[in-house]
Amino acid sequence: MIDYVWLIPLLPMMGAAVNGVLCSRMPKKAAGLIGCLSMGIAFLISVSILVKLLGLAPGERSVEITVFRWITSGSFNIDISFLVDPLSTLMILVVTGVGFLIHVYSVGYMHHDSGFGRYFSYLNLFVFFMLMLVLGSNYLVMFLGWEGVGLCSYLLIGFWYHKKSASDAGKKAFVVNRIGDFGFILGLFVLFWSLSGHGISSLGFKEVFANIHHLNPNIVGLIAVLLFIGAVGKSAQFPLHVWLPDAMEGPTPVSALIHAATMVTAGVYMVARNSAIYSMVPAVGEAVAVIGIFTACLAATIGLVQNDIKRVLAYSTVSQLGYMFAAVGVGAYTAGIFHLMTHAFFKGLLFLGSGSVIHAMSDEQDMRKMGGLHSHMKITSTTFIIGALAIAGMPPFSGFWSKDEILWESFRGGHYLIWAVGLFTAFLTAFYMFRQVFMTFTGECRADSHTKEHLHESPSVMTVPLIILAFFAIVGGVVGIPFLAGGSKLHHFLSPVFGHGAATAAAAVSHGPGEAIAAVAGEGAHIAESAAGAAGYAAHSSLEFILMGVSVAAGLIGIFLASLMYYAPMRALAPSFLRPEVIAGRFSALHTLLYNKYYVDEIYDAVVVNPVKRLCAWSLSFDLGIIDGIVNNTAWSTRLTAWFSHKFDIYMVDGLVNSLATAVNFNSGIWRRLQTGYLQNYALIFVLGILALVVRALMG
Amino acid sequence: MLTLTHFLILSFLLFLIGVAGVLIRRNILIVLMSLELIFNAVNIVLAAFSYYTGNLNGTIFVVFNITVAAAEVAIGLAILVCVYRRSQTVYVDEMDEMRG
Numbered sequence: 001m002i003d004y005v006w007l008i009p010l011l012p013m014m015g016a017a018v019n020g021v022l023c024s025r026m027p028k029k030a031a032g033l034i035g036c037l038s039m040g041i042a043f044l045i046s047v048s049i050l051v052k053l054l055g056l057a058p059g060e061r062s063v064e065i066t067v068f069r070w071i072t073s074g075s076f077n078i079d080i081s082f083l084v085d086p087l088s089t090l091m092i093l094v095v096t097g098v099g100f101l102i103h104v105y106s107v108g109y110m111h112h113d114s115g116f117g118r119y120f121s122y123l124n125l126f127v128f129f130m131l132m133l134v135l136g137s138n139y140l141v142m143f144l145g146w147e148g149v150g151l152c153s154y155l156l157i158g159f160w161y162h163k164k165s166a167s168d169a170g171k172k173a174f175v176v177n178r179i180g181d182f183g184f185i186l187g188l189f190v191l192f193w194s195l196s197g198h199g200i201s202s203l204g205f206k207e208v209f210a211n212i213h214h215l216n217p218n219i220v221g222l223i224a225v226l227l228f229i230g231a232v233g234k235s236a237q238f239p240l241h242v243w244l245p246d247a248m249e250g251p252t253p254v255s256a257l258i259h260a261a262t263m264v265t266a267g268v269y270m271v272a273r274n275s276a277i278y279s280m281v282p283a284v285g286e287a288v289a290v291i292g293i294f295t296a297c298l299a300a301t302i303g304l305v306q307n308d309i310k311r312v313l314a315y316s317t318v319s320q321l322g323y324m325f326a327a328v329g330v331g332a333y334t335a336g337i338f339h340l341m342t343h344a345f346f347k348g349l350l351f352l353g354s355g356s357v358i359h360a361m362s363d364e365q366d367m368r369k370m371g372g373l374h375s376h377m378k379i380t381s382t383t384f385i386i387g388a389l390a391i392a393g394m395p396p397f398s399g400f401w402s403k404d405e406i407l408w409e410s411f412r413g414g415h416y417l418i419w420a421v422g423l424f425t426a427f428l429t430a431f432y433m434f435r436q437v438f439m440t441f442t443g444e445c446r447a448d449s450h451t452k453e454h455l456h457e458s459p460s461v462m463t464v465p466l467i468i469l470a471f472f473a474i475v476g477g478v479v480g481i482p483f484l485a486g487g488s489k490l491h492h493f494l495s496p497v498f499g500h501g502a503a504t505a506a507a508a509v510s511h512g513p514g515e516a517i518a519a520v521a522g523e524g525a526h527i528a529e530s531a532a533g534a535a536g537y538a539a540h541s542s543l544e545f546i547l548m549g550v551s552v553a554a555g556l557i558g559i560f561l562a563s564l565m566y567y568a569p570m571r572a573l574a575p576s577f578l579r580p581e582v583i584a585g586r587f588s589a590l591h592t593l594l595y596n597k598y599y600v601d602e603i604y605d606a607v608v609v610n611p612v613k614r615l616c617a618w619s620l621s622f623d624l625g626i627i628d629g630i631v632n633n634t635a636w637s638t639r640l641t642a643w644f645s646h647k648f649d650i651y652m653v654d655g656l657v658n659s660l661a662t663a664v665n666f667n668s669g670i671w672r673r674l675q676t677g678y679l680q681n682y683a684l685i686f687v688l689g690i691l692a693l694v695v696r697a698l699m700g
Numbered sequence: 701m702l703t704l705t706h707f708l709i710l711s712f713l714l715f716l717i718g719v720a721g722v723l724i725r726r727n728i729l730i731v732l733m734s735l736e737l738i739f740n741a742v743n744i745v746l747a748a749f750s751y752y753t754g755n756l757n758g759t760i761f762v763v764f765n766i767t768v769a770a771a772e773v774a775i776g777l778a779i780l781v782c783v784y785r786r787s788q789t790v791y792v793d794e795m796d797e798m799r800g
């Protein structure tokens with residue numbers, strides 16, 4: 001079955017092609033069916049690949065499938081080839097699984113939209129590129145997917161292109177992503193250039209990782225930094241995070257699929273895939289972790305005061321992505337991927353839930369105009385609260401296990417500051433999520449009467465995906481529970497991928513308990529399994545339990561505070577200084593700063609956008625004035641020269657020729673009179689000539 | 701008694717008549733006939749000198765001349781017919797296509 005892995009990206013691509021070509025000639029049902037069916041089959045194939053992979057020994061769980069040769073240049077070859085290993089299998093399961101649910105949901109959400117076929121074409125195309133990204137077994141196929149998802153992101157953010165804000169947001173996302181992509185491709189150039197210096201002209205992951213230790217660590221650091229710049233752009237990390245909140249202009253299922261569950265996690269996947277590179281340069285990993293946790297905290301503080309239901313979730317996504325980068329930065333790749341997976345479930349769920357709310361509220365997104373929706377839409381509100389509990393890190397929901405693993409790994413690695421900021425961010429996360437829950441689903445409904453009349457639960461085509469995602473948001477963490485028998489299943493599953501990297505990383509950063517990881521990461525991962533399960537987790541479990549308690553407490557405090565401020569029954573109990581408007585009034589400067597997202601957009605406008613615009617205006621005037629002036633003057637002078645040349649030609653050259661001809665004509669006019677044409681004239685002259693000769697002879 | 705001088709005078713007169721005919725007459729047939737007169741004036745001179753000097757070469761030459769003249773007239777008349785067909789005239793003063 002693994003041999004048929006190429007079917008997984010092919011199916012969405014065919015769906016995209018069919019929907020794209022026939023979008024206007026096909027009934028909506030057919031377009032939706034094609035979109036969902038291609039995703040469903042791809043998901044089933046992914047599941048069967050997982051089953052096949054689990055049947056193999058852990059050391060053999062890495063299969064490369066070459067489909068065809070893409071580029072040949074001398075000894076340098078690039079194949080379209082897929083790498084099936086635990087990491088990519090996990091990613092395709094998330095992409096096709098969550099993607100399938102979101103496709104189904106979209107059938108209900110977009111049913112009234114005229115661009116239905118176009119929407120499904122873009123969505124399928126996106127999934128195709130995302131699968132190329134995660135399945136590619138060399139950097140160029142990965143880059144193909146990397147650029148493709150950026151394109152589809154642009155297309156889908158600007159899906160309602162007649163709305164100026166949407167088309168602007170699409171352009172912004174594209175341009176900001178380009179900055180990151182530039183770093184990414186520079187990284188590839190440096191990688192290829194430095195490896196070819198050692199006689200390796202290949203961009204395949206296997207060849208690169210096997211030979212990366214030949215390179216100078218400084219070069220490796222440069223490569224790691226450049227690749228991370230790509231990840232910063234794609235995964236919306238500070239300072240390139242500005243596009244993601246604006247991307248909420250797209251349809252909500254798009255936000256769920258692209259800007260929460262899959263595409264934005266591509267950066268995390270990329271860093272994890274390159275664990276061999278990043279574990280060689282712990283300093284760069286450190287920087288990755290710092291940027292990640294800084295972004296996490298920054299975005300969470302912005303999320304505290306936003307009123308748009310989707311923007312809160314957008315900043316929450318940026319924040320959670322920051323967590324993932326903190327994890328992969330400190331070398332806890334499994335924790336990062338684990339959080340990526342659970343985040344896909346609960347953030348997909350939250351976005352789809354907010355879509356359901358927006359659908360019910362007749363496209364209203366302002367939470368100040370919502371409230372009391374729980375009584376109108378029980379399934380949506382229940383699933384949304386499950387998602388909120390998961391992201392807030394409440395046990396036993398999935399987000400608890402993954403977030404706690406990140407905090408634990410950073411604490412254990414000695415990154416206490418990252419742990420502390422992460423803990424604080426967990427508190428903020430719990431607060432803003434439950435602020436959202438209370439504002440949306442509890443209290444009095446603040447919508448106008450017209451909207452109130454139309455309040456309704458969404459159709460089952462939308463609620464069923466919510467329920468399925470809620471189920472996974474609850475139980476999705478089971479695979480990564482550390483203290484079950486044998487330790488974290490996910491950890492053992494992924495350890496062959498990160499083994500070579502984690503060994504170096506653990507050696508570099510571990511303090512005591514890290515030896516367990518090092519043991520797992522060794523060559524014989526399956527032998528170390530039991531040792532890791534028994535010895536490793538026994539050694540650190542007591543400390544881990546304490547830290548778990550601390551992070552749960554942080555989450556609980558956040559929820560409690562949110563309820564005091566925004567949940568009507570609790571508000572009555574709360575002291576007056578905890579009223580949101582009082583706090584906003586007392587810290588008005590801070591509130592304004594947060595409400596305006598730290599003015600990052602304005603700073604960019606002032607520092608980059610406006611100077612570039614002025615440069616453009618200046619170049620335009622330069623172009624019009626100088627360049628066009630030169631061209632036009634050249635044209636004029638050419639015309640003038642041509643005019644003179646024309647006159648010279650007519651009067652001088654032609655005049656000379658004509659006057660010569662006239663002279664010859666005039667001259668010949670005289671002499672041709674001799675030729676009378678009369679026979680007898682010639683005869684007379686003939687006779688006279690003879691006479692003259694005779695006379696001359698006689699005289700002589 | 702006929703002497704060589706009488707023949708030369710006859711020949712000279714015939715020649716003059718021929719030249720005058722060629723130069724004066726308009727009809728191209730007459731011009732051609734006048735040319736024959738000039739020819740025959742020459743033939744008479746040749747025959748006369750042959751007779752009075754006793755050299756037969758001249759007489760033989762006259763016989764050749766007559767033969768050649770007959771052929772020449774045949775060709776000349778053929779050309780004349782062509783000229784007539786082309787210009788629909790026999791008058792030489794109207795045949796001025798060669799005028800410059």
